[in-house]
Amino acid sequence: MSDAAAGAPQLISPFLWFHDGAEEALRYYVDVFPDSEIEEIQRYPDESLDPHYAGMAGKVISAWVRLGGVRFGALDGGPAFTLSEAVSFVVACRDQEEIDRYWAALSHVPEAEQCGWCKDRFGVSWQIIPADMGRLLQSPAQIQAMMAMRKIEVAALEALA
Known part of the structure; x- marks a missing residue:
């Protein structure tokens, strides 16, 4: 336990x-x-x-x-320190529906979106990814496709397997 x-x-x-x-x-x-x-x-x-x-x-x-x-x-704490993309929190999602739901709730800075990473309206960075991301990145084509994505699209990565 x-x-x-x-x-x-x-x-x-x-x-x-x-x-x-x-x-x-x-x-x-x-x-x-x-x-x-x-x-x-x-x-x-x-x-x-x-x-x-x-x-x-x-x-x-x-x-x-x-x-x-x-x-x-x-x-x-005031302005002495700021949040940055150097630290992010990973949200491991069960399926595309869950990815879409968290993405809609947390992504508020379009220029910060890349490879499943987003930034919320408070400045906190998140990685909204499939729980089985490793399975979806088995080939160079899948990795290349993921690198071009903003929000992760599971079906597009699966189609390249």
């Missing part, structure tokens, strides 16, 4: 730094992914308590959610 199945805490969890809007993003993700919930949200206290809180009162200092059963953390 895995630690997760036994109820042990998840050893490693991604933690997302948003300039602003962490709560909006997390609520959106909870709606997009099944088996998801907001576990807790803590807010910055009264900004008069510490100069680091200037302009942050009421924003998210720490939040924890489960998305598809995976624990994520997030905060509103």
